[in-house]
Amino acid sequence: MSKLGVGLGIGTIMAFLYLPAVVIAVYAFNKGSVMSWPPEPGSLNWFSKAFSNPALMEGLKNSVIVALMSVSIAVLLGVPVGFGLDRFDFPGKTVFESLLYLPFLMPGLIGGLAMLTVILDLHLELSLETIIVTHASMLIAVVVAQMVIVLGRWDRSLEQAAQDLGANELQTFGYVVWPHVRTAILGAALLGIAISLDETARTVFVSGEQNTLPIVVLSSLRRTISPEINAIGTVILAFSLVAVVVWSKFGAADLVRE
C-alpha cells in the first residue's frame, strides 16, 4: 500500500472519530440558533444562556453530587476488595470477581431495569439516592479492575523488606504500599467521575424529579437541539480534556518509574 493511501485511510478514521466533537464545539459559538451550514462563529451568547438556564444548572449540580457520592462509595468498597483479591485465594474467586464486573459490562438497560423493579416492588421513592446507588454499583467494577491491575504488578517482597527493617504493618502500608497505589486510586476515581457524569442508560430508569445533566439533555433532545446544549457540552469536553491530560500525566509518571 502506498504511503498516500495509508495516510488517507488513517485520516478518514481520525476524522470520523473527531467530527461530532468538532461540530459541537463550532456550533457552541454560533450566532444563530439554527445549526445550519455554514456556521457563523463569533458569539458567546449560548454559553451565558446555558449558564442562566435553571434546568441545566440544576442538572449539573445534581450530576456533580451524584458523581462525587457514587465515586466515594465505589472507592471505599472497591479498594479493600482489590487488596483482598490480591492477597487471598478461595474457591469461587473468579466467579466473585466476575460478579463484581458484571454491572459495568451489562448494558445500562439491564441494570436500570433491575433497580427499577426493586424500587417498584418495595414502593420506594425515586430520588438522587437511587441514582447514587445505581452509579456506585457500576463504578465498583472500575475501581476493583484498576486495583487488580496495579497490585498485580506490585512486588510483595518490598513489604517484607520494610518489615525486616522494623516497620510495623501500619508503617509498611503508609510508607510503602500506599504511595504505590494512590495514583491508581486517583486514576480510577477520575475515570469513575467521568463515567458517572456521562451515565444515561441506567439513570433514565432510576431518576425521579431530581435529574442529572444527561437526563435534562435527553429530554431536550427529543425536541430540537438548542445550541445551549453545545455550549454546556463544550465546557464538559474542555474539562474532560484536562482530566485526560492529568490522568495521562499520572500514568506516564507510573511508566517512568518502572
Add this chain to the structure above:
Amino acid sequence: MTLIRKHRWLQALLLFGPAAIWAALFCVFPMVETLKMSLSQVQNYHLVHDWTLKAYDTFFSSPLYMEALLRSAVRGVIVAAFAVGLSLPLAHFISFRVKRHQLLWFASVVVALWLGYLLRIVGWRILLGREGVLNGLLTSLGILDHPTTVLVFSPFAVILVQTHLAMSFAFIPVFVVMQRVPHRLMNAAADLGAPRWRQILEVEAPLIAPGVAIAATFSFILSFGDYFAPTLVGNPGSIGIANVATSQFDKGIAWPLGAAIGLVMTVAILAALALVPLLLWAYRRVVNSAGAKRGDRTSFGAASGQGAMAP
C-alpha cells in the same frame, strides 16, 4: 489489632464483607426481583406474583418482538464488525508505522472517544440533520435539490452512531494486544521472506486474536443494549429489542413483560460473552492445523508463548 492480625478469615471478612453485602443488596437482589417480576402478571391493574410464564409466552409468540430481537442481534454484529474493522488499521498504524510520539497518537484517539454518550448523538444529529452540515454541503454543491431527513432518521444513522460509540470499547483492547506483539517477530518473518500480508495474517493475527474477540464482544453488547440511538437518530423501522423493553416501563404497567425481555437479553449477552473463549479455541485449532499441514515449525502455541513472555 492483634485479633485481626491473628485470624486471616477476619481480614478477609473486613476486606470483602462491605462490598459483598453491597453486591448482594444492589446487584444480586435486583436480578432476583427482576426474575420474580417476569414470572408475575397484571390483573385489573394490579401486579400479581403467581409464578406464571405468561410474560415469556407473550414475548416469544409475538412476531413483532422476535423481529426486534433479530434486528438488534444483526445490528450488533454489523456494529462490531465496523468498530473492529476501524480499530484494527488505526491500532496497527500507531503500533507499527508511528515511530515517535506513539503515546501522543494513542492519547489523541482516546480524547476523541472521551466525548459523552448523548453529546455524540447531538454531534451526529447536527452533522446529518435536515439543516445540518452534510445537507448544507450537498445542497450548496448542487448534489441535492433540497435538504433531506433521510440521512439522520435512518437505520444507517443508527449504525453510524453506534459504531462511533463502540469505538471506545473496541479500540483500547485491540491497541493493548497490538502493543504486546514483539516487533522482532514481525521482522523475523520479513527476514525469512514473508510478504507483508503473511506477516500480518500469520504472525500478528494469532497474537492479537484475544483482544479482537473482546473488542467485538464489547461492541456487540453496546449496540445490542443501546436504546437511545434507535429513537434519537433512527426511524420507526430501526426499533430494537432494548426499545421494546424500555417501552414496557413507559406505558402503564407492563412491567412483567419488560422484566422478561430484560432477562432474555441478559441470557443473550452472557451467551455472547461465553462465545469468546469458544471462538478463540476454534480459531487456534484452525491456525494450528493450517500450520501443521504446511509443515511449519512454529505454530500458534509457540508464537503466543513468545508474546506472553515479551515485556
